[in-house]
Amino acid sequence: MSTPTTANPDLLKPYRDTDASGASLRQISADAFYVVNEIVTKRLGHIPIFKGDFHLLPYKVQRFVAEKAELCRPRGIYICDGSEHEAEEITHKLVERGMLTPLAAYENNYLCRTDPKDVARVESKTWMVTPDKYQTVTHTPEGVEPMMGHWMPPTQFADELDARFPGCMAGRIMYVIPFSMGPLGGPISKIGVQLTDSNYVVLSMRVMTRASHEVLDALGNNDFVRCIHSVGLPRPVRQKVINHWPCNPERVIIAHRPAQREIWSFGSGYGGNSLLGKKCFALRIASNIARDEGWLAEHMLIMGVTRPNGKEHFIAAAFPSACGKTNLAMLEPTLPGWKVRCVGDDIAWMKFGEDGRLYAINPEAGFFGVAPGTSDKTNPMAVATFQKNSIFTNVAETSEGRYYWEGLEDEVKDKNVEITDWLGNPWKLGDPTPAAHPNSRFCAPASQCPIIHPDWESPNGVPIEAIIFGGRRPEGVPLVFETFSWKHGIFTGGCLKSETTAAAEHKGKSVMHDPMAMRPFMGYNFGKYLEHWVHLQKGNHQVPKIYHVNWFRKGQDGKFLWPGYGENIRVIDWIIRRLDGEENIGENTAIGVVPTKGSINLEGLGVVNWDELMSLPPDYWKQDAIEVRKFFEEQVGPDLPPEVRTELDEQEKRIANL
Numbered sequence: 001m002s003t004p005t006t007a008n009p010d011l012l013k014p015y016r017d018t019d020a021s022g023a024s025l026r027q028i029s030a031d032a033f034y035v036v037n038e039i040v041t042k043r044l045g046h047i048p049i050f051k052g053d054f055h056l057l058p059y060k061v062q063r064f065v066a067e068k069a070e071l072c073r074p075r076g077i078y079i080c081d082g083s084e085h086e087a088e089e090i091t092h093k094l095v096e097r098g099m100l101t102p103l104a105a106y107e108n109n110y111l112c113r114t115d116p117k118d119v120a121r122v123e124s125k126t127w128m129v130t131p132d133k134y135q136t137v138t139h140t141p142e143g144v145e146p147m148m149g150h151w152m153p154p155t156q157f158a159d160e161l162d163a164r165f166p167g168c169m170a171g172r173i174m175y176v177i178p179f180s181m182g183p184l185g186g187p188i189s190k191i192g193v194q195l196t197d198s199n200y201v202v203l204s205m206r207v208m209t210r211a212s213h214e215v216l217d218a219l220g221n222n223d224f225v226r227c228i229h230s231v232g233l234p235r236p237v238r239q240k241v242i243n244h245w246p247c248n249p250e251r252v253i254i255a256h257r258p259a260q261r262e263i264w265s266f267g268s269g270y271g272g273n274s275l276l277g278k279k280c281f282a283l284r285i286a287s288n289i290a291r292d293e294g295w296l297a298e299h300m301l302i303m304g305v306t307r308p309n310g311k312e313h314f315i316a317a318a319f320p321s322a323c324g325k326t327n328l329a330m331l332e333p334t335l336p337g338w339k340v341r342c343v344g345d346d347i348a349w350m351k352f353g354e355d356g357r358l359y360a361i362n363p364e365a366g367f368f369g370v371a372p373g374t375s376d377k378t379n380p381m382a383v384a385t386f387q388k389n390s391i392f393t394n395v396a397e398t399s400e401g402r403y404y405w406e407g408l409e410d411e412v413k414d415k416n417v418e419i420t421d422w423l424g425n426p427w428k429l430g431d432p433t434p435a436a437h438p439n440s441r442f443c444a445p446a447s448q449c450p451i452i453h454p455d456w457e458s459p460n461g462v463p464i465e466a467i468i469f470g471g472r473r474p475e476g477v478p479l480v481f482e483t484f485s486w487k488h489g490i491f492t493g494g495c496l497k498s499e500t501t502a503a504a505e506h507k508g509k510s511v512m513h514d515p516m517a518m519r520p521f522m523g524y525n526f527g528k529y530l531e532h533w534v535h536l537q538k539g540n541h542q543v544p545k546i547y548h549v550n551w552f553r554k555g556q557d558g559k560f561l562w563p564g565y566g567e568n569i570r571v572i573d574w575i576i577r578r579l580d581g582e583e584n585i586g587e588n589t590a591i592g593v594v595p596t597k598g599s600i601n602l603e604g605l606g607v608v609n610w611d612e613l614m615s616l617p618p619d620y621w622k623q624d625a626i627e628v629r630k631f632f633e634e635q636v637g638p639d640l641p642p643e644v645r646t647e648l649d650e651q652e653k654r655i656a657n658l
C-alpha cells in the first residue's frame with residue numbers, strides 16, 4: 001500500500017507531542033481556547049461533522065480529534081453519544097450492508113463474520129514503545145528473546161506510524177467514542193477517548209465500556225487515555241474485502257506509549273486488537289498507571305461467593321485467555337445452599353482501601369466471552385446474559401435464526417436443521433470441520449447477567465480475600481493448592497503456565513509460561529511488576545491469600561480428571577474453609593498446602609480419582625523445577641526481586657526432597 005501524501009509534511013508525525021511551534025499538544029488551559037479554536041478549524045479543513053457538536057467537546061478532546069482527523073483524513077466525523085437511537089442507526093446501516101445478520105430467534109442479537117484472517121489477538125504485532133528498552137522488557141542474556149513484553153524503540157514506532165496512518169481513514173467515517181473504564185466518576189475509574197473507523201467497534205465498545213456523552217462532562221479539561229484505531233483499509237479499496245469486514249492483516253500493529261497514555265491500533269477489527277478499552281487500556285496502559293499510583297490492573301475475574309451460612313466472600317482469579325475465567329465468574333454451584341454472583345469476568349483493578357483491605361472493581365461493562373463450550377449445561381448464566389442486545393462474532397447460524405457452536409450439539413432440537421458455519425458455508429451436525437471458529441465470541445452487556453452482583457458497579461469496589469491463579473496443565477499439577485505466603489503466592493503466579501489456546505495466533509497445543517496470566521498483556525518490565533506486587537505487603541495492608549487451581553489435569557485415557565464448571569464450587573468451598581482457618585483439611589507439600597484426602601466434598605459426584613487428581617509426581621516436579629529455574633534466570637534474570645528469588649531457591653530445595 002502506498003502512503004497517501006498530504007499537503008503538510010509536519011502531519012506525517014502522528015506520534016508527536018508538540019506542534020510545529022513546539023507548543024505542547026497536551027496542556028491546554030481554558031483561556032487558550034481561542035488558540036485551540038483556530039488550530040482546530042485550520043486542521044479540520046473541510047472534514048464535515050456528521051453527528052455531534054464538535055465545539056461542545058472539551059478542548060483537549062477537540063484538539064485530539066482535529067489532529068487525528070487531519071492525519072487520517074476521514075470523509076466525516078461522528079461524535080458518539082452512546083444513545084439507543086445511535087446504536088439503532090448504526091446497527092440498521094450494518095444490517096443493510098450485510099455486515100451484521102440479525103439472529104431472528106432473539107431480541108436484538110446479531111451475527112458478524114470477520115475476514116477469516118482476522119480472528120484473534122496478534123501477540124507478535126503488539127508492542128510497548130518506551131525510550132528505554134528495559135522499561136518494557138527484562139534483561140535477558142544475549143540471544144534470548146524476552147517472553148514478557150514486546151519492545152519497539154520510539155524511532156521505529158514513528159516510522160511504522162508514518163507508513164500507516166496518514167490518510168488511512170480516507171472514504172470512511174471517524175467515530176469519536178468517549179468512554180469510562182469503571183463506573184463514571186468512581187475513584188479508581190479512568191476515562192478514554194477512542195477514535196475508530198470501524199462501526200463494529202462502535203457497537204462493541206458500547207457494550208464493553210460505559211460509552212456516553214456524560215463521560216465528556218465528567219472529563220472536563222482533564223487528561224484521558226488516547227486511543228486511535230483504524231482497520232487500515234482506506235477507500236478506494238484495492239483488494240477484495242471479505243465478509244464486509246475491512247482489515248489489513250499484513251500491516252497490523254498494536255502499539256502503546258505508556259508514558260503518554262496512548263494506544264495506536266491498525267489493521268485489525270478483532271476484539272482484543274480493536275476494543276482498545278479492554279486489553280490495551282485496562283491492562284497494558286493501566287498496569288503502568290497502577291504501578292505509579294500503587295494499585296494493580298490484572299487479568300482477573302471477580303466473584304462473590306455466598307456460603308450456605310449466608311456469609312459472602314469475594315475472590316479474584318487469574319487464568320490465561322480461554323482458560324475458564326468467564327465460566328468461574330458465573331458458576332452455577334452444584335452444592336446446595338451456595339450462591340455465586342459475578343462482579344467481572346476478565347479484568348480487575350484493585351486498590352488497598354484505608355481499612356487495609358484490597359478493593360476490586362471491574363472496569364468493563366460487558367462480557368466478550370468465548371462462545372464454543374458455552375451452553376445451558378456448562379454456563380447457563382452466560383447463556384441467559386446473551387439472549388438479547390448481543391453481538392456474536394464468527395459463530396455459526398441455524399436456519400431458525402439461532403446461534404450455533406461446538407458444545408451446543410445436545411441443545412439443537414431439530415437434528416436436521418440447516419446450519420451455516422462461521423465461514424458462511426453449509427454445515428451439518430457431525431461434519432468434521434468446526435461450525436464456529438474456536439475463538440468465536442459473544443459480546444453481551446454485563447447488566448443482563450441474572451447473577452450480576454448488586455455491587456458490581458460500586459465505585460469503591462468489593463473487598464478481595466483470596467486470589468487464585470490457574471491454567472491448563474494436563475499433567476502433574478494438583479486440582480488445588482494454597483501457597484505459603486504472599487511472596488510464595490507471587491512466585492507461584494510467576495510460575496504460571498498453560499496450554500496455548502485459540503485466543504491468540506499460537507499454533508498447536510504446547511504448555512507455555514504465562515506468568516500471572518499476563519504474558520500477552522504485560523505493560524512494563526516483568527521484574528519490576530513482580531517487585532510492585534511484593535511491595536504491596538506493607539503497613540496495614542491485609543494481603544489476600546493466594547491459591548493455584550487446575551481444572552484441566554488429564555488421566556491416562558486423555559480425559560479430564562475433574563468435571564469442572566459448576567462442580568468447581570467444591571474447590572471454592574475448600575478455599576473458603578481455608579480462609580476461615582480450617583487447618584486439618586490441608587497438608588504441606590513442596591509446592592503448597594494440598595487438600596488432605598477426603599477434605600473436598602465429592603458427594604454425589606460419581607467416581608473421581610482423588611490420587612491421580614491431587615498427586616505431585618516427583619519426577620514431573622523435579623523436571624519442572626529445572627525448567628522454572630531456567631525461566632526465572634533467563635527471562636527475569638537481574639530484574640528478579642530478591643524476595644521472589646528466595647522463594648525460587650526454597651521451593652527448589654523442597655522439590656529436591658520429594
Ligand SMILES: Nc1nc2c(ncn2[C@@H]2O[C@H](COP(=O)(O)OP(=O)(O)OP(=O)(O)O)[C@@H](O)[C@H]2O)c(=O)[nH]1
Nearest residue numbers: 321322323324325326327370372373503551564565
Ligand atoms: N474442562 C473444563 N473446561 C472449562 C472449564 N471452565 C471453562 N472451560 C472451557 O474453557 C473455555 C474458555 O472458558 P472461558 O471461561 O470463556 O475462559 P476465559 O478465561 O474467560 O477466556 P478469555 O475471555 O479469553 O479471557 C471454554 O470452552 C470453556 O467451556 C472447566 O472447569 N473445565
Ligand SMILES: O=C([O-])CC(=O)C(=O)O
Nearest residue numbers: 121271272279321346503
Ligand atoms: O482480548 C481478547 O480478544 C479476548 C480476551 O478476553 C482474551 O484474549 O483474554
Ligand SMILES: [Mn+2]
Nearest residue numbers: 320321322346
Ligand atoms: Mn480475557
